[in-house]
Structure formats: C-alpha cells, structure tokens
Amino acid sequence: METSTILGFTRTQALGFLVMLALLIAAPFFVYPIFVMQVMCFALFAMGANLIMGYTGLLSLGQAAFFGMGAYVAGYTVQSLHFTPGVAVILGGLTGVVLGLVFGWLAIRRQTIYFAMITLALAQIVVFFAVQETGFTGGENGIQNIPRGMLFGFLLLTHDLQIYWFVLAVFLIGFLFVHRVIHSPFGQVVKAIRENESRAISLGYKSEQYKWIIFVLAALISGVAGAMNSLVMGIATLTNVGNETSGLVVLMVLVGGIGTVFGPLIGALIIVAMQYYLASFSDWVTVIQGVIFIACVLLFRRGVVGEVAAMLRTAL
C-alpha cells in the first residue's frame, strides 16, 4: 500500500506536512500570534494523548496532570529561580516523565474503563496537591506574570514573534518525534499489541512495558506542552491541571481523528478557536463542547482528519 515513503511519510502526508509548515510560518503575520501559539501548545499536548489513545487503544483521563505540573514547574523555575526558558521547558518535560512513570506503573495494571478511571483518580491527587501547596502553585491565583526572558542569549522571547519561532520549533520537534516513534520498530510492536495483544505476548513481547513506555512518552510531550503554554500565556493555573483540561485534550483527539498524524493539530485548532471566539457565550461553550463530544461518538468516530482521509482513501 505505502509504496513510496519520504522519511516514513506517505506522499500525501509529506504534502500535508509541507502545507502545515507553510501555514504555520505564515500564520503569525495574519493571525493573532498568541492564538496560534496556544493552538500549537495544545496540539503538542493532543499529540501526546493521541499516542496513548491511537496506538495503545487506552483512554487516559488524567493527561492534565502532566500538562498542568509541567506548566507549574516551568512557571516556578523561571519566575522564582530565574531559570532560562529553555531549561524550564526541559524541566517541564522531565516533570511529565516522572509523573508518567508513577501513573503508568499503577494504571497499566488495568485495561479499558478501569484504566480511564485510575488515570482520572491519580490526576485528582495532583489537583489536590496544586490546591494545597500554595507556596509552589499559587493556589487559586496560580503563578502569574511569568517572565519569558531570553533564549540562547539572543532570542528576546518577550517579543511575540520571536517566542513564536521558539514555539514553532518545539512543536515541529515534537511532531517529528511522535512520527518517528510511531514508525520505528518499537512503534510497530505497539501497534501489533493494539491489534492483538495475546498474539503479541505469545511472540514474546512484554505488552505492559510497551504500553508503559508510550504512556511515559505521552507524559513527556504533555509536560513540554504545559511548560510552553505557561511561557506563552505568562500564567500557570489550576485550570491547566484540572479535569476539564483532561477532557478537553481527549475531545481534541476525538474531533481531529484518533490515530491520525494531523488530527491532534486540527482538533486543537477547532477547540482552542472555539474558546477564543465563543468566549462571550461563557458557560455555553462547555455545553457546545459536550454536544460535539456526543456528535463525534455517534456520527464522526473517525474525526475531521479521519473523514477526509477516508474520502481521499489515504492515511493522513
């Protein structure tokens, strides 16, 4: 089927990637840069969730724990310890890894709905921590006025356009990293486990370890995404770590298309755009999101990208 590939991309995917790249380079000159940056942060976050949902078939409802703690750690280290933004983002990712190792170690013991409930419950512990440890998280106020600072001594991140290139670079690294993971021999085994776990086990693969690694990689990406988001927005709050955010990222993956390459970006674009442009409807946004959830499950299980791909009879 996939006769000619370019670095693991099919031709359509490579074309899609170039279009995406061109649009993202042009975007800040036409659209509010903060908006596009937030889309990229959430797209990164959604790519992590998609790695779990799309390639292990598990549903995590606790992804905000990694995103939110990544945001807090980046915000705290930059503001109170005066770390540089680059280091803060790396620390945000490491926070995700550490949490992901623990969460995954516990949650991987159960499947399907139990896995979902366990991740939700574990994320609740992180929310309680964030509410209680006000010295670190700022409690209800969150960490505010996080300075963006300088990167590599020459990129002045306080300038919206300069931080934009930084966010774009991290986004692209994340995108290619996820792509590489999926198309590596390791990724092939993960897909084999998703398709037929007993057979993979009988072939000698330790399925739980593979799922655990995927879970940790997703947590890493989520932590980085949270750290980036806190630098872009200048704040890290309880909303970042709360369960609504975990639900939102699942919605992004679902809307974009579970297991697709471009789905998380499209999903993030749609959901973040809704929050920006429907903000005047206040809590009705939650209702609309709930309706989209229901509509996706009942009518468009392939998501936007999945439907387009099915129409074009190719993988996107």
Added chain:
Amino acid sequence: MMILGKPAPLLFGQLLLGIINGSFYAMLSLGLAIIFGLLNVINFAHGALFMVGAFVTWGLLNYLGIGFWPALVVAPIIVGLLGLILERGLIRFTYKLDILYGLLLTFGVAMVLQGVFTNYYGSSGVSYGGPAVLSGIVNLGFMFLPIYRGFVIGAAIVICFAVWFVIEKTSLGALLRAATENPSLVQAFGVNVPRLVTLTFAGGVALAGLAGVLAAPLYSVNPNMGSDLINTVFAVVVIGGMGSIGGAILTGFALGIIQGLTEAFYPPASSVVVFVVMAVVLLARPAGLFGRAA
C-alpha cells in the same frame, strides 16, 4: 474522654461525616455497578445526574411548592425518565462499539448537563432547607447527632439493602443477573432484553437522583457537586471492582469511614486517602477487592 489521643467528640464527629460520605459513595457506586453489569457502559454522567437530582429537589420546592418528602419519590422518577431518554436516544447506539465510546458519550452528556446548570444557576449554586421534622440535634451521650444526618445514614442503609435484596433475592433480580451473564440466551427465553437494559439504566440513574435528593439539604446544591464526588466514587469502584453488588456497598461505606478517620488523625491526607488506598489495592490485587479478573 480521649481515644487514641484524640477527644472522643471529634473522633465520633469525623466518623459520622465519614459514614455520611460513605453512604453517598455506596449509593453511587451501586448504581454504576448495576449499569455496568448489564450495559457494559461506565456511566460518566452519573455524578451529573446526582447533581440533577439535587436541583430537581430544589426546583420542586421553589417552583411548585413540593417539599422534601414527595421529592424523595418524584425527583428520582424525573431523573429516571431523563435516564430513559438518554439510553434510548443516545447510549444504545454505542453498544456495538468499543467499550470506550460509551464512556466518551456519557462524558459529553455530563459536560452538557453541568454546563446547562452552570448557565442558569451559576457555579455557586443554591441552598435547600430540608425537612423541618428532621431539623434539630439529639444528644447521644458520647456525641451530638444532627437528626437529618442520622436520617441520611439510615436511609442509605435501607436503600442499599433494598437494591441488594431486589437483585440477589427476587425473580426480577435473577433475570437481571442472567441477562448480565448471557443476554442472547435470556432473549431466547422470550425476555425483552433491550427493555430490561433501558429500565436498568433508568433504575441505576434514579438511584443517583435519589442520592441527590438526600444530598440537597446537606451540601450546597451546585453544578459541580456531582463531578467533585464522582472522581472519588470512581476510585471506590476501582478498589471494589464492579463484579458484586454487596462489594460495591461495603467498599463505599468502608472508604467513607477511612476518609473520616484520616480527617480526625491527619487532616491534610483526608482528601487523597481514598486514592492512596486505590494505589495500594492496584499493587496488591489489581482486579479489585471484589472483582473478577478482567
């Protein structure tokens, strides 16, 4: 009087709060377990429907002048009817899909319900007085017991026992258990299984509505009251496993009591103790205390 270095009234007070929380954990996890048994759907809208039950109770009094006692019957019926509509209109379309789609669908339903109530009543919510007969406090000698709280515990025990009795000891319950084990065989015996499924969902959801009625005078009636509670209930479900009705009830009460005692001895840990227990159970007995291996 001191017990284990703590004043007895404090200890009994926290124990009472623990048993009350446990009552709600038990009633909600019971409904979840019944629904899961027959529908194979984990109802993420359960907490939202509990919240709807509390709001219906408040609405009956404020819009129609209907008090607490009639609401104990009317509100669960209204929530049950809502459940009926949800099952027929939405949830039944997920039965043939991967089990996670039912979860995602009810997750969306919860968002819609919560969003609608937040829009109309704000996130701070409303307060509900409760029945006058049950106001007041009795002195038990070792502690003071607000009568309504005693009533909630009594009611929860009666409700849980009644549900257990119906499912384990009546012919309707036998039918239900049979349909859980092998729906197509039960259908072949001439039982209308889809109708049984619909009524089971409505019944399980009505139970959440009933818990909502009992909660209305105790807590502030607000759109988030269900989502705050349901995360703990999910941990309870993971700990107990969803294989047995009795197990769900016991685990619910036990974890409420553990939470109450933690509040008495080490308050900072009380909000997370249920989740810590969950982690320990996962390490020691991954299938849950009363669960069958998945």
